[in-house]
Amino acid sequence: MKTIIQVVQHLRPGGIETLVLDLLAFSQADETTIIVSLEGELESAIEAWPKLAPYRDRLIFVNKTPGLTPSLIFTLAKLFKKLNAHAIHTHHIGPLLYAGFAARLSSIKHLIxxxxxxxxxxxxxRCLLQRFVIKAVRPTLVAxxxxxxxxxxxxxQCANKINVIHNGINSQLFIPGDQCLARQGLNLPQHVTLIGCSGRMEVVKGQSVLLHxxxxxxxxxxxAFAGGGSTEQQLQALALKLGINKRVHFLGRLDNMPIFYQALDIFCLPSLNEGFPLSPLEAQSCNIKTLVTDVGASKETLCPESGQFVIADNAQEMARTLLSMLQDHKTYQPREFVKQHGEVRTMxxxxxxxRFVGNNKAAILGDSRL
Incomplete structure (x- = not known):
């Protein structure tokens, strides 16, 4: 049995963290996956995000102190040796910096x-730091x-080609459902047209644009909003100021996300910045038409038949496109697109x-159609 260690900055609700949990849940039969979080502590993390609870015996927190912590490299190197790690997989610059050098000190062959x-x-x-670390530890790079x-x-300025592996979601979990029952379960009104938005409530997620x-x-x-964050009260105040508070439903953080998507007529992700978001894949897997802003790789998540994208931070264009999509009564099957191009098992x-290709060899893996 091979031990694969995923290293993240923290384990709080988010796209990267959800993806890493999926990589644990869908590990190969001959592999054991362990997640190392640089920040935080086990019990408080589980309390804040109960989704972690089933994996508690696969989670390790090193409780990193704020600021640069060079000694953490040696702490991780000892941990990797103790666990007899076959491969280290880092996500974002902090984990790459600490776990990358630790992997090389531990003579671990596979660093992704x-x-x-x-x-x-x-x-x-940040760019110069990441360029230096990549040259120093020579990971196999994935976008x-x-x-x-x-x-x-x-x-x-990467010397080698970069592997492209698209994020995926569990299409067997995110399935179409009965809209009336879903709305009943969430205490949402039945006889309205419902737009949904999920994710952290932070300025960068653009929820205020959707309210306008x-x-x-x-x-x-x-x-309907699913999620919470630092701007939640500001968004509630904005809805009241705009006179639409009776038409806006703040549901908070939901553990049952499939039922949220099943309740919708359309899903909208109004972000100002993104990477490759999971929520559009989740919504479309439930056969919900989806609109995103053209930031990061958001539009790469869209079913080409039913999905639409608009420029970011433009409420008027967003409103026009949403209305056009809602008035389009054709039957679409974005779920089939997700099953073919955004499935977690493929990822x-x-x-x-x-991990069998070897470091620094060029390969384009996963779905290259997007």
């Missing part, structure tokens, strides 16, 4: 690094989208195959 977005590389210091791979090539867009839509169109298999 996945980049989940590219917009942070616009920061010159979760072609857009990200192109930016990595441009800004990180709702003011330009007919009164029978409502909006997990692609990563497993990459």
């Amino acid at each position: 690094h996945t980049e989940h977005d590219a917009w942070h590389l616009n920061d010159k210091k 979760d989208a072609k857009t990200v791979a192109n930016q990595m090539q441009l800004k990180l 867009a709702l003011t330009a839509l007919p009164d029978n169109i409502h909006l 997990a298999q692609a990563y497993a195959s990459l």
Whole structure:
């Protein structure tokens, strides 16, 4: 049995963290996956995110202190040796910095690094640091989208080609359902048209733009938010100020996300920045038409027949496109697109195959159609 160690900065609800949990859940039969979180502590993390509970015996927290911590490299190196790690898989610059050098100190052959977005590389210091670390530890590089791979090539000046493995979701969990029952379960109104938006409530997620867009839509169109965050109260105040508070439903963090998507007529992701988001795949797997903003690799997640994208931070264009999509009564099957191009099992298999390719060899794995 081979031990694969996924290293993340923290284990709080988010796209990267959900993906890493999926890689654990869908590990290959001959592999055991362990997740190492640089920040945090086990019990408090589980309390904040109960989804972690079933995996508690596969989670290790090293409780990193704020700031640069060089000693963490040696702590991780000892941990990797103790666990007899076959491969280390890092996500984002912090884990790459610490776990990358630790993997090389431990003489671990397979070091994989996945980049989940590219917009942070616009920061010159961060970009130079990441370029240095990549040259020093020589990981096999993966981008979760072609857009990200192109930016990595441009800004990180990577010598080798970058593997592209698209993120995937569990299409056997996210399935179509009865809209009336779903709305009943969430205490949502039955006889309205419902737009849904899920994700962390932070400025970068653009929920305020969607609220402004709702003011330009007919009164029978409502909006449901799933998730929480630092801007939740501001968004509630904005809905009240705009006079649409009776049409906006704040559901908080939901553990049963399939029922949320099943309740919708359309899903909208209004982000100002993104990597390769999972929520559009989840919604479409439930056969829900989806609109995203053209940021990061968001539009790479869309079914070409039913999905639409608009420029970011433009409430008027968002409203016009949402109304057009709602008035389109054709029957679409975006679920079939997700099953073919965004399935978690395909993603997990692609990563497993990459561990047999060897470091620094070029390969394009997973779905290259997107």
